[in-house]
Amino acid sequence: MKYIKFLFLSFFCVTQSCTAQASKINGVSFVASRIPVTDEHVNPVVSIHANYAAIMPFGFIKDLKNPKIIHNTERQWFGETRAGAKQYAERLKAQGIKIMIKPQIWVWHGEFTGFIKMETETHWKALEESYSTFILEYADLAQEIEAESFCIGTELEQFVANRPEYWLKLIAKIKKIYKGKLTYAANWDEFKRTPFWNALDYIGIDAYFPVSDSKTPTVAECLEGWKTHKDVMKQLSNRxxxxxxxxxxxxxxxxxxxxxxxxFDRSMSVVNLEARTNTTKALFEAFWKEDWFAGGFIWKWFHDHEVSGGISNSQFTPQNKPVEKIIKEYYRLN
Structure with missing residues (x-):
């Protein structure tokens, strides 16, 4: 009788497209470093029950109006290059961690990439050519290592808004090289206007949404703050x-x-671990059980876990802080 029930349920799920949610993407944004990584560096990722890592090779631009992207050079840190990204991915995959290759651009002096905007058609064409060379290099790597997903860009709003046709052509070129899942990392205030979600597999969002004005927000305050943002995301997912x-x-x-x-303001240096814990709890509570939500990548995770973060650290990494236990628990359950 149990066997018959199993066959029935299996048949029902196939024919009716059961909505039972597969495990979420419980990811870390694995920061590039100067050196190759070893199992010693990967083990802490495994220990928090992460099942995915974003590997982030970098290209560099001198200023917001410069069309030339410099990448994959000997002057870069090992982890920022193709060889480094491959080595990181292989070590993580060896321990069962799935990979998203997520090439990113750094503008000198840390200027926001969303403001990259050319002043002439000649410069736009040069940027398109340079960006294509950069991104297709890593689409090729993603295919070579059989990465589960590939991110075609990160927070490039002005580039996307001014050259939408280029991006659709670029996506077509990427698909000829890479056969896995595609996304784009839109900034939290950009994603509603991104014009090519239909051509990708995921609606990707860098989720730095404002959720509370309190010095030490409570979980309840943050959940309330998420409501409007969450509704917009759900509507877009349905659309x-x-x-x-x-x-x-x-x-x-x-x-x-x-x-x-x-x-990111260095003057913001007063450590508040409770604020970090509460906002993170609220984010997990708001999203991780939603069928339309695939999961996410915590920003950010350094390779040398023992000396990263800590209770006196005010930065983004959750490592060696109370919030690391929160992430571990939610990742374990999902």
Missing amino acids: YNKPVVFTEFGYRSVDFTGKEPWK
Whole structure:
């Protein structure tokens, strides 16, 4: 009788497209370093029950109006290059961690990539050519290592808004090289206007949404603050029939961390671990049980776990802070 029930349930799920949610993407944004990684560096990722890692090779631009992207050079840190990204991915995959290759751009002096905007058609064309060379290099790597997903760009709002046709052509070129799942990491205030979600597999969002103006927000306050943002994301997911993934999520361990989570200001140095814990709990409670939500990648995780983060650290990493236990528990359950 049990066997008959099993066959019936199996048949029903196949024919009726059961909505039982597969495990979430419980990811870390694995920061590039100067050196190759070993099992010693990967073990802490496994220990928090992460099942995914974003590997982030980098390209560099001198300023917001410069079209040339410099990448994969000997002057870069090992983890920022193709060889380094491959080595990191292989070590993580060896311990069962799935991979998203997520190439990113760094503008000198840390200027926001969303403001990259050319002033002439000639420069736009040069940027397109340079970006294609950069991104297709890593699409090729993603295919070579059989990465489960590939992110085609991160927080490039002006580039996307001004050159939408280029991006659709780029996606077509990527698909000829890479056969896995595709996303784009739209900034939290950009994703509603991103024009090519139909061409991708996930709606990717760097989820630095404002959720509370309190110095030490409570979980309840943050859950209330998420409601409007969450409704917009759900509507967009329904519109495109695509799941949402948080290509980045996280908070600094500071006062008012839920007010402007994207803000990186060295003057914000007063450590507030409770604020970080509460905002993170609320994010998990708000999203991790939703069928339309695929999961996300915590920002950010350093290779040398023993000396990273800590209770006196005000930055984004959750390592060696109370919030690491929160992440571990939610990842274990999902």
